[in-house]
Amino acid sequence: xxxxxxxxxxxxxxxxxxxxxxxxxxxxxxxxxxxxxxxxxxxxxxxxxxxxxxxxxxxxxxxxxxxxxxxxxxxxxxxxxxxxxxxxxxxxxxxxxxxxxxxxxxxxxxxxxxxxxxxxxxxxxxxxxxxxxxxxxxxxxxxxxxxxxxxxxxxxxxxxxxxxxxxxxxxxxxxxxxxxxxxxxxxxxxxxxxxxxxxxxxxxxxxxxxxxxxxxxxxxxxxxxxxxxxxxxxxxxxxxxxxxxxxxxxxxxxxxxxxxxxxxxxxxxxxxxxxxxxxxxxxxxxxxxxxxxxxxxxxxxxxxxxxxxxxxxxxxxxxxxxxxxxxxxxxxxxxxxxxxxxxxxxxxxxxxxxxxxxxxxxxxxxxxxxxxxxxxxxxxxxxxxxxxxxxxxxxxxxxxxxxxxxxxxxxxxxxxxxxxxxx
Amino acid sequence: xxxxxxxxxxxxxxxxxxxxxxxxxxxxxxxxxxxxxxxxxxxxxxxxxxxxxxxxxxxxxxxxxxxxxxxxxxxxxxxxxxxxxxxxxxxxxxxxxxxxxxxxxxxxxxxxxxxxxxxxxxxxxxxxxxxxxxxxxxxxxxxxxxxxxxxxxxxxxxxxxxxxxxxxxxxxxxxxxxxxxxxxxxxxxxxxxxxxxxxxxxxxxxxxxxxxxxxxxxxxxxxxxxxxxxxxxxxxxxxxxxxxxxxxxxxxxxxxxxxxxxxxxxxxxxxxxx
Numbered sequence: 260x261x262x263x264x265x266x267x268x269x270x271x272x273x274x275x276x277x278x279x280x281x282x283x284x285x286x287x288x289x290x291x292x293x294x295x296x297x298x299x300x301x302x303x304x305x306x307x308x309x310x311x312x313x314x315x316x317x318x319x320x321x322x323x324x325x326x327x328x329x330x331x332x333x334x335x336x337x338x339x340x341x342x343x344x345x346x347x348x349x350x351x352x353x354x355x356x357x358x359x360x361x362x363x364x365x366x367x368x369x370x371x372x373x374x375x376x377x378x379x380x381x382x383x384x385x386x387x388x389x390x391x392x393x394x395x396x397x398x399x400x401x402x403x404x405x406x407x408x409x410x411x412x413x414x415x416x417x418x419x420x421x422x423x424x425x426x427x428x429x430x431x432x433x434x435x436x437x438x439x440x441x442x443x444x445x446x447x448x449x450x451x452x453x454x455x456x457x458x459x460x461x462x463x464x465x466x467x468x469x470x471x472x473x474x475x476x477x478x479x480x481x482x483x484x485x486x487x488x489x490x491x492x493x494x495x496x497x498x499x500x501x502x503x504x505x506x507x508x509x510x511x512x513x514x515x516x517x518x519x520x521x522x523x524x525x526x527x528x529x530x531x532x533x534x535x536x537x538x539x540x541x542x543x544x545x546x547x548x549x550x551x552x553x554x555x556x557x558x559x560x561x562x563x564x565x566x567x568x569x570x571x572x573x574x575x576x577x578x579x580x581x582x583x584x585x586x587x588x589x590x591x592x593x594x595x596x597x598x599x600x601x602x603x604x605x606x607x608x609x610x611x612x613x614x615x616x617x618x619x620x621x622x623x624x625x626x627x628x629x630x631x632x633x634x635x636x637x638x639x640x641x642x643x644x645x646x647x648x649x650x651x652x653x654x655x656x657x658x659x660x661x662x663x664x665x666x667x668x669x670x671x672x673x674x675x676x677x678x679x680x681x682x
Numbered sequence: 683x684x685x686x687x688x689x690x691x692x693x694x695x696x697x698x699x700x701x702x703x704x705x706x707x708x709x710x711x712x713x714x715x716x717x718x719x720x721x722x723x724x725x726x727x728x729x730x731x732x733x734x735x736x737x738x739x740x741x742x743x744x745x746x747x748x749x750x751x752x753x754x755x756x757x758x759x760x761x762x763x764x765x766x767x768x769x770x771x772x773x774x775x776x777x778x779x780x781x782x783x784x785x786x787x788x789x790x791x792x793x794x795x796x797x798x799x800x801x802x803x804x805x806x807x808x809x810x811x812x813x814x815x816x817x818x819x820x821x822x823x824x825x826x827x828x829x830x831x832x833x834x835x836x837x838x839x840x841x842x843x844x845x846x847x848x849x850x851x852x853x854x855x856x857x858x859x860x861x862x863x864x865x866x867x868x869x870x871x872x873x874x875x876x877x878x879x880x881x882x883x884x885x886x887x888x889x890x891x892x893x894x895x896x897x898x899x900x901x902x903x904x905x906x907x908x909x910x911x912x913x914x915x916x917x918x919x920x921x922x923x924x925x926x927x928x929x930x931x932x933x934x935x936x937x938x939x940x941x942x943x944x945x946x947x948x949x950x951x952x953x954x955x956x
Contacts (some may be wrong), residue, residue, distance in 0.1 A: 347708070389841070528849045531683065544817070546725045546781040547685050547802050587781075589725060591689040591821050592849045636804040637727055637779035639813060652684045667812045668882050674819055675879045678872065 260284070260495045263298050264378060267305075270314050275305050279609040314383060320361035320414070322396065331396065332356040332381045333364075334411040335374050337431070356431060357396060358413045363432075366396040372404045381407040383624035424466035424525055427533040428493035435500065436485045437468075438479055438515040459484075460537065461500060462520040467472035467538050469494065485509040496647030496654075497535040526640065527593030535648035541597075541640075541655065542663065543590035545635040552584045553627045554612070554619055582612040586635055586653075588642060595653040597642050603657050608634060639663050686851075687708055687725035687781055689818040693751030693874045693937070694723065694825075698792045698864040701786045713784045713796055715823035715864040717871060718832075718856030721784040724798065726754060727806060727814035730778045731946055733769045743769040747798075748793060748880040750815060753947055755797040756780065763925055765800035772805070775943060779806045779814075792806045795950060806913060822875050824848070826868055877937075893926055893935065896927055900935040904953050905944055912952035 264281050282371065283304060287297035302313075316330040338355035353368040355376075368374060383403040387394045398404065408592040418434035441459035448454070457472040461484075472478065487509075489502035502508070504605075524542040551564060556578025558570035570576050584607070605611050608631065615627045644658040696713050702720065704711025708863035712720035728747040736744045740760040744768050758765035772778070782800040789795070828848050832838035838860050843853035859866070903921050914935070922932035936953065941946040945953050 313942070350893070523891045526849065526852065528686070532850070544725065544814075546779075587684070589687045589781075591686060591725070591817070592851070593686050594684045632804060636802075636808045637725075637810045638819075664809070664813065665816070667816050671816050671819065671882045674816070674823065675876065676875060678879075679824070 266527065267298060267301055269316050270302060274520055274668055276299065280305070284410075291654060303663070306338070318361040319357070319359045319364050321571075322364060322385055322387050322394045324364075324394045326387040326394070326423065328676075329385045329411040330383050331359070332382065332407045332409065332411075333359040334377070334413060335376055335378045335380065335412065335447075336416060338365055338374055338376055349569055354429075358411070358416075360412050362414050363416050364396055365390060365431075366398060368398040368522060370400055372398065374404070378410055379407045379409060381405050419593050423461065423463045423468050423521075423564040424529060424533065424536070426468055426491050426498050428481075428491050428498050431490040433488065433489045433491060433500070434485065434487040435461070435463075436483065436511070437463040438483050438517075438520065439480055440467065440517075440520070442478055442480045463515065464519050464521070464523070466521045466525065466536060468498060469537060470500040470502070472508075473501070478508070483511045483513050483515055493534055493648070497537055497645065498533060498647060511671060527588070527590045527595055529593070530595060530646050531593040531653050533649070535653055537645050538639065538643065538658075539544040539646050539655075540643045541588065541590075541595065541646070542639065543588040543594075544637055544639050545586045546589045546594070546637070547587040548628070548632050548635060549585040549596065552586070553582070553631055554615055554624055555583060560596050579614065582615060584635070586640075593653075595646060595655050596638060597655045597657050597660070599642075599657045603660055604631075606661055607662075635662075642663050685722040687723045688719050688721045689726075689814070689821040690715060690719050690721055690724055691751040691818055691822060691874060691878060692726075692728075692747075692749050692754045692872065693877075694719065694822065695724070695754065695784075695796055696752055698786070698796055699792055699940075700859075701788070701794065706728055711786075712855075713786050713794075714855060714859055714862055716859060716866040717822070717829055718852060718859035719825060720851060720855040720858075723781065723783055723893040725779070725781050726798070727773075727777065727779045727811045728754065729775045729811070729943070730772055731943055732774055733772055733949075734749060735770075736947075741766065744942075745769050745772075747780065748941060748943070749818075750881045750941055751874045752937060755795075755950070756782070756800060757785070757797050758800050762800055765803045768803045777806050777808055777811045777889075779804050779810065785836060809880050812882065815881055819875055819878050822871065822878075825852065825856070826871050826875070828852055829860070829866065829868060832856045832860055873934075877934075893931070893938065895909075896922075896931045896935040897939055899925060899927060900932055901944060901955065902938055904936075904939075904955055915951050918953060 267280050268277060283301050284297055286651045287300050314328050314330040319331060319333055336356040336358045338353055341352050341354055343350055343352055355366055356363050357366045382398055386397050416432050418432045419433045423435060423437055440462045443458050446453055446454050447456050457478055459470060460467050461470045471658045473538060486502050486506055488506035489500050491498050491500055524540045527541060527543055530539060555564050558565050558573050558576050559579050560587060563570055565578050568575060568578055581599045581602050582605050586597045588595055588597045599607060601612055618626050640660060641663050642655055642657045642660045644655045646653050646655045694717055696843055698713045698715045700714040702712050702714050703709050710722045712722050714720055728748060728749040731746045731748050733743055733745045736742050745756040747754045747756055758769055765806055780800045781802040782798040785797045785799050787795045828843060832843060838857045840853045840857045844850050900922060903918050904913050919929055919932050943956055945955055948954055
């Protein structure tokens with residue numbers, strides 16, 4: 260009974276006294292009305308028209324994934340328009356951050372509520388799900404959004420610390436430590452104003468990432484820095500770290516040797532979920548050689564791969580011969596398509612394109628495909644290169660590739676011994 | 683996104699009795715193994731032991747591919763023309779690599795027959811098969827450990843599992859599997875893993891007097907019972923028990939015999955000698 264009264268009070272606010280609510284509820288119960296119906300009736304009675312029955316008011320820090328029928332008040336910290344495909348349908352949604360004095364949370368608005376950065380609003384009947392380990396608010400078409408006349412002192416958020424390899428597009432308030440591997444100063448025009456931007460690569464033992472600094476932090480090549488309050492986005496298929504004057508950059512008195520940076524292979528699920536990356540080492544088995552591998556022809560004008568002398572852009576052309584391999588590399592956790600260009604393919608196959616053209620003339624192009632498959636299928640391989648992500652998956656432009664093979668007997672013996680130990 | 687090709691031994695894959703996902707039109711479906719592998723696609727390298735044309739029209743091939751822990755059922759039909767053509771011509775035994783889709787057939791609730799529909803199939807050498815066993819052992823061990831970790835949590839938490847370093851897909855699978863298979867016997871999978879790894883120290887396990895004798899006895903039992911249609915698995919186990927052979931020992935012996943190619947399973951649950 261008391262908990263029901265509490266619940267009703269939360270929904271009604273301070274408009275009625277607790278005694279009134281309790282008395283009214285008791286009346287309904289005395290008439291034999293079931294508890295839940297009685298609660299609804301009381302809510303209606305006291306004109307909870309402003310709040311649909313059963314809303315729970317929470318501070319943002321209290322919001323948990325799975326919460327339904329939430330009422331929260333907060334300030335829109337950032338908002339961005341996204342075009343997404345939902346069940347095959349193109350839709351425009353809005354993503355951003357909403358904050359109060361306890362927490363700043365990501366949100367998704369499933370329609371245009373005209374929200375703007377800086378607005379303070381009350382959301383009635385919102386819900387929360389989980390996104391990358393934290394709660395995310397969802398503002399749906401059943402959510403009521405109204406302006407709130409309160410001022411909000413945003414919670415100081417402690418930045419979340421990441422290793423470079425774990426940075427994926429769409430993060431905010433990031434803290435990361437790494438070595439400035441390269442640095443370039445460029446002049447760009449933003450909204451008619453000329454601005455300086457500092458770009459390059461930042462690396463730690465786990466990986467490398469492109470960065471964009473919109474403020475002169477006096478960065479130097481080879482120094483180790485700690486950036487707090489940065490965010491990430493996707494840029495040309497790889498994650499990019501962005502920081503401006505709102506971020507802090509600490510120069511650390513430590514060294515990271517170049518040979519310690521990004522030397523270990525990265526699990527492929529991380530490459531896929533991380534939205535690609537620069538200069539990544541990956542290992543897996545070749546589980547498929549895709550069509551379009553082997554001898555191909557390219558359009559002399561646009562360099563696209565063509566079939567039967569017809570380019571989709573330039574029409575009938577005299578194709579230029581080329582050689583490449585498109586291999587699906589999979590480590591059991593994720594899969595990428597590795598593209599080996601002519602040079603990489605020749606090196607991998609220990610044959611030249613001319614050798615293969617001769618083979619194709621003598622025995623047909625299938626003979627070339629067979630040789631490639633015979634050498635690579637099911638074989639473990641290590642590839643290094645830039646991994647580019649799009650809606651369909653991750654493509655690796657291979658800069659270096661080696662077939663690998665561990666000492667199987669020794670490795671399995673070790674595994675067997677580890678098993679005995681852990682039991 | 684392309685679904686990864688999981689490394690799952692036949693001994694684990696065939697124990698799956700649950701499927702998850704596949705509800706929306708675009709949502710992929712998965713075979714959920716007792717160790718929490720969510721298998722949509724898998725990559726296997728093993729021994730092609732037999733190929734049979736199972737359709738009257740002659741365009742559906744059933745093959746068996748053996749690994750150290752069990753046997754995969756592989757089906758290729760008119761929609762897998764390259765795989766079907768390969769199987770039609772293939773020599774047995776031979777080492778093959780298969781990238782394929784996980785299939786489940788559920789004739790009644792709680793009964794699931796799993797199989798593999800190949801996308802790509804290729805002949806390989808024994809070294810690549812050995813590498814696959816090593817790799818699949820590593821993945822199996824990771825799943826066993828993840829299940830152990832999750833059992834220590836109250837309640838098992840996906841977020842916590844990813845925090846301590848397990849891939850998100852595995853974390854989801856393990857938490858789901860603990861509900862679907864509350865009584866999963868990890869000891870069984872540790873045994874399976876040791877079996878697989880002992881493959882490299884050939885003879886070590888089979889020198890064990892007990893297993894050798896059991897194998898001989900069990901092989902005799904299969905010969906005794908097989909007739910034209912094959913012997914029922916359960917019948918062999920029962921007859922074994924009559925001879926004071928423990929159930930697990932009989933099953934181990936059967937697995938080992940299939941491994942050696944002395945016994946095969948023409949249809950699920952029935953056994954024949956080769």
